[in-house]
Amino acid sequence: xxxxxxxxxxxxxxxxxxxxxxxxxxxxxxxxxxxxxxxxxxxxxxxxxxxxxxxxxxxxxxxxxxxxxxxxxxxxxxxxxxxxxxxxxxxxxxxxxxxxxxxxxxxxxxxxxxxxxxxxxxxxxxxxxxxxxxxxxxxxxxxxxxxxxxxxxxxxxxxxxxxxxxxxxxxxxxxxxxxxxxxxxxxxxxxxxxxxxxxxxxxxxxxxxxxxxxxxxxxxxxxxxxxxxxxxxxxxxxxxxxxxxxxxxxxxxxxxxxxxxxxxx
Amino acid sequence: xxxxxxxxxxxxxxxxxxxxxxxxxxxxxxxxxxxxxxxxxxxxxxxxxxxxxxxxxxxxxxxxxxxxxxxxxxxxxxxxxxxxxxxxxxxxxxxxxxxxxxxxxxxxxxxxxxxxxxxxxxxxxxxxxxxxxxxxxxxxxxxxxxxxxxxxxxxxxxxxxxxxxxxxxxxxxxxxxxxxxxxxxxxxxxxxxxxxxxxxxxxxxxxxxxxxxxxxxxxxxxxxxxxxxxxxxxxxxxxxxxxxxxxxxxxxxxxxxxxxxxxxxxxxxxxxxxxxxxxxxxxxxxxxxxxxxxxxxxxxxxxxxxxxxxxxxxxxxxxxxxxxxxxxxxxxxxxxxxxxxxxxxxxxxxxxxxxxxxxxxxxxxxx
Numbered sequence: 001x002x003x004x005x006x007x008x009x010x011x012x013x014x015x016x017x018x019x020x021x022x023x024x025x026x027x028x029x030x031x032x033x034x035x036x037x038x039x040x041x042x043x044x045x046x047x048x049x050x051x052x053x054x055x056x057x058x059x060x061x062x063x064x065x066x067x068x069x070x071x072x073x074x075x076x077x078x079x080x081x082x083x084x085x086x087x088x089x090x091x092x093x094x095x096x097x098x099x100x101x102x103x104x105x106x107x108x109x110x111x112x113x114x115x116x117x118x119x120x121x122x123x124x125x126x127x128x129x130x131x132x133x134x135x136x137x138x139x140x141x142x143x144x145x146x147x148x149x150x151x152x153x154x155x156x157x158x159x160x161x162x163x164x165x166x167x168x169x170x171x172x173x174x175x176x177x178x179x180x181x182x183x184x185x186x187x188x189x190x191x192x193x194x195x196x197x198x199x200x201x202x203x204x205x206x207x208x209x210x211x212x213x214x215x216x217x218x219x220x221x222x223x224x225x226x227x228x229x230x231x232x233x234x235x236x237x238x239x240x241x242x243x244x245x246x247x248x249x250x251x252x253x254x255x256x257x258x259x260x261x262x263x264x265x
Numbered sequence: 266x267x268x269x270x271x272x273x274x275x276x277x278x279x280x281x282x283x284x285x286x287x288x289x290x291x292x293x294x295x296x297x298x299x300x301x302x303x304x305x306x307x308x309x310x311x312x313x314x315x316x317x318x319x320x321x322x323x324x325x326x327x328x329x330x331x332x333x334x335x336x337x338x339x340x341x342x343x344x345x346x347x348x349x350x351x352x353x354x355x356x357x358x359x360x361x362x363x364x365x366x367x368x369x370x371x372x373x374x375x376x377x378x379x380x381x382x383x384x385x386x387x388x389x390x391x392x393x394x395x396x397x398x399x400x401x402x403x404x405x406x407x408x409x410x411x412x413x414x415x416x417x418x419x420x421x422x423x424x425x426x427x428x429x430x431x432x433x434x435x436x437x438x439x440x441x442x443x444x445x446x447x448x449x450x451x452x453x454x455x456x457x458x459x460x461x462x463x464x465x466x467x468x469x470x471x472x473x474x475x476x477x478x479x480x481x482x483x484x485x486x487x488x489x490x491x492x493x494x495x496x497x498x499x500x501x502x503x504x505x506x507x508x509x510x511x512x513x514x515x516x517x518x519x520x521x522x523x524x525x526x527x528x529x530x531x532x533x534x535x536x537x538x539x540x541x542x543x544x545x546x547x548x549x550x551x552x553x554x555x556x557x558x559x560x561x562x563x564x565x566x567x568x569x570x571x572x573x574x575x576x577x578x579x580x581x582x583x584x585x586x587x588x589x590x591x592x593x594x595x596x597x598x599x600x601x602x603x604x605x606x607x608x609x610x611x612x613x614x615x616x617x618x619x620x621x622x623x624x625x626x627x628x629x630x631x632x
Contacts, residue, residue, distance in 0.1 A: 073527050092535070100533035110528035114546050114625075123542060124532035169528075176532060 022049045024180060024211055025070060030079035032065060039065050040076065041235040047180075052212045054222040054243075057232035058258060063215045066232070067182045070213065071102045084179055100128060103173030107185040109165040111157035117144070117168050118153040121175045129176065136175070143171040147201050163194030167201055174205075181205065183214040217262060223247060231255045321601075332593050344595040345602050348585045352602075355421015355576045361413065365424050368402040372431060376617075399435065402428075417495040421576035423606060429499060429577070430564040436503045437563065438556070441510025442549075446540065448515055459511075466508035471566055474501045479573040498570045506563045513555040517548035550625050557618035561611045578603055 025047035032040040039062045047053060055063045068074040069081060072088050072095045081088045083098045112120050121140035125131045131139075144150040147167035149160075157165055166186055173181060183202065187195045199221050206212055206225040216222070222229050222243055229246040231239045231254075239252045250256045281287060293303045324339030327346075335341035345352070354362050375394045382390055406428070408414035420428070447459030466474065478501035479494060486492065521544050529539040549556070571580035582599040585591060 071531050073530065096533055096535060099531055102531070104528075104531035106524060106528065108522075108524055110522075110524035112525065112528070112543055112547075114550065124534060127538055127542065128533040172532070 023047060024049045025081075025083050025213075027070075027081045028079055030066075030069065030076055030081060032062075032069065032074065032076040032078075039235050040069070043079070043237060045230075045237065047211065047213065049179075050209045050211055051227050052206050052210075052225050053214065053228045053230060054226040055213065055215045055230045055232060056217065056219075056222070056258075057238075061232040062235040063232045064184050067184060067213050067215055070180075070182060071099050071104055073104075100176060101179045102182060103176060103178035103180070104182045105166070105169050105173060105184065105186045107188050109157070109162070109169045109189075111165055111169055111172070113157050116154050116156055117149075117160070120157065120168060121172050124172070124176050140171070140175055143174050144168075146174075146204075147171045148197075161194060162190045163197045166190065166194075166198045170198075170201055170205070180211045180213070183212065183216065185215050185217070187216065187218055219247070219262065231258065233258070332591055335593070340598050340601075341593070341595055342598065344585070344591055344598050347591075348581070351422060351581050351585065352578055353422045354424055355581060356419045357415060357421065357424070358419065361415060364405045364408075364412070364415075368405045369424065369427065371398060371402060371405075372427070380620075395435070399432070417493050420495065422581050423578040425495075425570075425575065425577045426564070426567045427610075429495075429502060429567040429570065430560075432499055433502045433506055433563050433567070434560050437507040437510045437559075440503065440507035441514050442545065444507060444511035445514035445518060448511065449518060463508045463511050466504050467512065469505075471502070471505050471569055472572060474505050475569060475573050477501070494573065495575060498573060498575055502563065502566060502570075506559060506566070509559050509562070510556065513552050513559055514548060516555065517550075517552035518544065520551055521547050550622075553618055553622050553625075557614055561614055564611060564614070565607060578606070 023046045025045070027043055027045040030040055030043040030045075031038070043066060045066075055067065057063050065074055069076050069088075070083060084101055086094050086097050088094060088098055111117075112123070115123065118137060118140055121143065122133070122136040125136040125139065126133060129136075141150060141153065144153055147170060149164055149167060152160055152164060152168075157168070160168065170181075170186075186202070187198050190198065195218070199218060202212075202214070202221065203225055214221075214226075226243045228240055229243050230237055231246070231250075231252070233254050239246070239250065239255045241251075246255075247259065250259055294300045320339045322339075324337045326335040326337050326339065326341050326343055329335070329343045330347060332341070332344070335343055350359065350362075354365055357365055375398050378394070379387060379391055404410060404412065406415070406420065407417070444459050444463055447455045448463065450456045450459070475498060478497040482497055483491065525543055525547070526539055529543045534542065568577060568579045570577055571583075576584070582603055586596060586599060
């Protein structure tokens with residue numbers, strides 16, 4: 001009995017592979033409940049290597065939960081999810097393997113306040129990748145240059161502005177040299193004048209070909225860099241399309257209502 | 266091009282807002298009730314402080330060796346002076362007291378080093394001394410390996426209090442951390458074991474645990490096996506304070522935002538690394554005042570071992586008060602002295618805790 005199940009799984013994975021040779025994230029029939037509340041309903045999603053996806057939708061639609069499933073910060077009850085060929089299941093080894101390759105940027109930065117900026121950046125390379133300290137620090141400084149705050153390396157997160165902290169958070173994820181970057185509303189907690197400095201860094205990253213999934217309300221960013229925009233409502237993917245079609249010619253009425261609301265104000 | 270932003274220069278506050286008179290107005294005489302309280306406490310100070318000073322210093326007896334030389338009306342400090350050896354070392358053989366001294370000096374050195382060593386050595390030296398110092402001090406106190414053995418029933422006085430407190434602190438912190446982590450564990454078995462042991466030791470008075478340790482525990486040992494009385498007291502105190510420590514640390518753990526764990530996990534750090542590198546450093550830091558509070562309580566609780574017949578400082582004082590040469594009623598001197606010694610130590614501990622807090626402050630909020 002169990003053998004059949006395994007071979008079934010295998011064949012379905014191979015099928016998915018052949019369907020899209022360079023897909024890096026495969027999500028099939030994903031369902032998640034918080035207690036009795038059905039947050040994610042039958043999500044199917046294939047993300048190609050180098051693809052840049054923007055996920056939008058009203059609050060409570062499950063978009064954050066969805067991308068948090070990808071690095072298993074949230075568990076799900078049904079369906080399958082594999083990242084770069086590794087199936088996410090109960091196996092903690094698999095989970096940690098996926099997390100090493102998937103970077104995540106949070107709404108509230110979540111920098112480690114007791115460590116300096118440089119220590120924030122080198123922590124995971126040192127303890128997870130076991131990279132020598134000198135090398136890790138050199139890489140960290142490189143990424144701090146790229147997000148344009150190398151002079152803050154020895155300060156603590158509490159001494160930086162929100163925009164600077166978020167750029168540090170991006171650099172911290174990049175130091176692990178991830179294959180995929182997840183952004184969970186990275187600019188929602190920022191003061192208006194700081195949003196663009198974070199978006200600039202993200203645009204740059206997108207232009208370098210990083211695979212990105214980004215939950216955001218920044219529609220300008222979506223138009224500029226996204227290959228695909230996904231609209232979610234009530235735990236379902238309602239509509240997905242390239243940004244041009246998505247913004248100019250939305251098909252679903254809920255999408256239309258959502259877009260008119262955020263663009264209208 | 267004169268549109269650069271120049272902030273307005275700060276002006277000095279008006280003279281009515283600063284200076285000693287403003288301070289007095291503000292803090293001593295700001296309202297009729299405050300004025301009344303100020304006058305009342307000024308009276309108390311003037312009425313009671315001079316007699317106390319007179320008793321303790323001016324009319325006190327400092328010189329001499331026997332009770333009969335206490336002729337002045339004040340305190341008879343000769344009593345304390347004559348018993349000081351006992352009060353510090355108990356019945357530890359006089360010619361071997363240098364070993365206790367050495368252990369105590371070592372303790373001070375270990376603590377002081379943490380403040381004066383250069384940053385890069387501090388942590389390494391700290392860990393080494395934490396592992397090595399207890400072994401050396403036990404060897405010095407107990408003997409063996411070339412030193413004359415001094416059995417634990419001879420240990421006593423204030424050095425015993427310090428020893429019990431230090432050993433208790435050293436053990437209760439790690440046990441408390443493990444219990445606190447276990448209490449939050451996802452594994453039901455670990456969780457149940459931790460919660461029930463914490464609640465057991467927290468819900469019982471220390472005296473009860475001490476009695477249990479000294480009277481009942483031996484019943485459970487096979488015949489012939491005997492656990493040292495001091496050891497039993499030490500285990501009892503440690504378990505009792507560990508339970509409190511666990512709750513203190515749990516408070517710290519719960520104050521750390523979930524985002525910290527999520528950020529660490531998303532970087533690929535596993536449970537133990539996340540705890541060790543991210544959660545515990547922050548949780549322990551915010552718990553420092555409460556941890557030190559528990560340490561101070563532990564230190565003071567070491568006097569309770571007198572009820573199972575260990576001669577720490579308080580029971581030594583009681584023994585001294587019953588001595589036929591000193592029956593002149595020196596209770597006040599004795600207890601004032603013990604109180605003073607404990608106050609000095611506990612106050613020092615709390616000052617050290619404030620110092621550590623300031624040093625660890627990395628500015629969570631922007632300032």
